[in-house]
Amino acid sequence: MSYFHSVKLLDSECKGCTHCIRTCPTEAIRVRSGKATIISERCIDCGECIRTCPNSAKIAVTDPLEEIHRFRYKIAIPAPSFVSQFSRRYSIEKVLAGFLFLGFDRVLEVGFGADLIMSAIGEYLKSAGAQLPRPVISSACPAVVRLIQVRYPGLVGNIIPIQPPMEITARYVKDVVMRELGLPVSDIGVFFITPCPAKATAVKQPVGTSDSYVNGVIAICDMVNHIKMNFDRIQTGSTAIQSASRLGLGWGRRGGEIDGLDIPNRLAVDGIHEVSKILEKIETGGFQNINFLEAQACVCGCVGGVLTAENPFIAKLKLDIVSRESGEGNREEFGKARMAMPGDAYFLPNRIQPRPAISLGTDVREAMKMLQEIERICKELPGIDCGSCGCPTCRAFAEDVAAGLMMRMDCLFDLRERVRCLAGEIFSLAKKLPHAMQDKGGADDA
């Protein structure tokens, strides 16, 4: 199967430095022939490389605003983290109205869908509770879901089989528009305003379902620019805007998911490397007392996504303020939505499958042979993970050599050692004089 990725490399900008190879949580990047290359099977589109690249050579491909005109009726569904991107001088009412100014016909915050999902998660945990493997892991962060598929495939069964808020929101608003305006579904374009490339990938190639209800994805930072540039011309007062509740908006930061869950022993973790550490522990039987794990790839949660514009900590503070002010949201509308949504709408139709990109082969014997070779090479390497070979660690280099992708001499230390041996040999050969010259001095030490 081929994998879609919204994280791409701009070859022209890449200097072949090795910053990105070290921060990649799945060791998916190698520097080859002076340029970084991404191993598609391993990449989870978390965007850590975008964050790290000093040359802006890693980018996330999202849709430009003009894309919305492919549809007759255009709907913006901004992520809960969206409103966190504006300082006090921008009123949130006007910020959301900005979407209408820019050509959208309707706005519904994804926090609204999060609100709907919270009760679905609560009910699922209560009804299926006892049989579920512990801890149950949230499915909301697509980078974490992919991290589990690739690096912790044994834990895919722990992921709660519930749709992410973005999908529920898109499905709900499409249904409403079709019903109210009698438009065919092909005329309606739902655009998710995303904090991260992982969500863009989740729309193009969703996990656990075949099709997304979302038609396009626009980066939060792009949208923030468009709205700020036109801010003075934005009119408020439209009824086509629907905001989320306090709890729904909370999903934009770490802890928001578990805040709305009425179950004991919940844990929220943020930052992909910290999430990895927790998942390692779960694999060895840890955290069995935790009922629900909220895991977010970005520091502070979605407010820390690579496609946001504001510092994550400032954005989190801002989101806390905005969500406090939004109170319980429109409960009447929420009640209607609860009734309108069929019960199975919340569940992923297909099982989440492992994506084992780490195994060395399908045959255990073959894999064992390769692993022995890897262990042997590893022992000869300096073990300092310098990155000069373009691999993230000496062990990753050994794996690539064993797989025939690299040569032993691609290790600088090995190359240098060989040069040293060769130099020694040349030196000793140079000292060997022809017999005719030996009595003219220099032969004593030969």
Next chain:
Amino acid sequence: MHLEFPVQGGNFSGAGGASSSIKKVLKQLGIPYDTLKRVAIASYESEMNIVAYATRGRLLVEIEPGEIAITAADVGPGIPDIEKALQEGYSTATPLIREMGFGAGLGLSNMKKAADEMVIESVVGEGTTVKMKFRLS
């Protein structure tokens, strides 16, 4: 194939490294997930037992296409009453070990549950060897 990992007694902060390496190797070998999970749990518990109770020890891993054997051998105080030690909730952990979040008395029973076969040999004052076998499902 054969792998060996040394484990230092009393080193709580570095604990878990050996079982983590074993887990990584098994993933690379493409071992089925349910076996992987059982081996991961058992090797982690063995490692923690060495860290919590012994002076030093080793985890030995023997991988055959149909079976994985883990042996946890330590130099330490030994187990005076193996049957009792296998009881869930029974522990000889010191207050210090409990303070570190270990010593709930589940280690050996979790290992026994995870493994298809488990044999414990122990000499008081010398050390303990736990041999476990896991059949590949």
